[in-house]
Amino acid sequence: MWNSIIITNNKIQNKDIKKIINGKNSSIVIRNFYEKQNCRKIINKLSSMNLKNDSKKFNHIGPFLMNYTTKKNEYFQNAEKANNVFRKIFENVENPVNKIKSVISKSFPDHTILKIKENKQDYAACTIRRHVKGKEVNLHKDNVQYEGTEYSVSKINNQLSCILHLQETEKGGNLSIYKKQWERNLEKFREIEFGYSNFLKNDIVGDTIKSKVGDLVIINPNYLHEVTKIQGNSDRITLGMFFGIQNKTKKIFSWV
């Protein structure tokens, strides 16, 4: 068994974070982290804004750094545009990005969360992804230390991924995470477009996290993970962001 740490009081402790970093637990799930009413307001706002997606193919708002590994200028230009859009989306609700930063900050009392800039440019605050019926996200990892080497945020010791569920689908669309950390020799099991062969999860213990609207899920994204196929008619909509922890300087950065 490999289980989530379930939190119901919006408070996580540093020992909880350590448990997901070292793989003792699969994830932290903070139930009802963000008010459902605010999730609904954000969805309504998204619908009313007639936004152009950053990527038509994958339907997300906000650039994802890993899509710009050698195109820094383009990333930061799109990050600036996206941050302006996010300001509008969040103008009448409690800012979910700040709320996530706050809970992470409190779990690292001896660290400082910094708004990191590169050449005076901001990283994107978050990404909002809309996964439609039939969509699934292949087995993969997120590791900025490997693929984001041209960015300052790659100089970290540990990476956390935070996913806030803004809208759930009726069936499927669950996050499954496997107790297998990515290492460079797994690159020989890569799929062409994205991710890794499903063969890698054979005989590996995993945990499927069933999240509700308003739940925040925190994982160590270097463990292989996937999103199961969305089978309901409603889209799965999430807000995601990464945190990087620098042990020596006791600094924490966020980006997507």
Added chain:
Amino acid sequence: MIEAKNMTDIIWGNGTKIISTISFEMNVTHRKDGNSDKYNDVEKITISDVDLPGLTDNKSEWTTESLQKVIVNAFLKCEINSKTQEGNLIAKVSHSGAAGY
């Protein structure tokens, strides 16, 4: 002497060994459907252009060590421009599918 072959074939695989400051050996794991040529399971690649995080575009700055860091074990996409008489593939080399969800 280079034999120009006007190909746009693509192969993917993992870098295994650095041969020089502009060439390496690769285990080929995937081939584009419709490639005009056949490719062996192991091919030698001479880099014509590069799009690899952590490696400058300026070839004169490349060393075997800098190629080692970004090529060995990495999953690479090679867009083949031509072939040398010795059989090395001359290709644009990039990281493939780092993200995209």
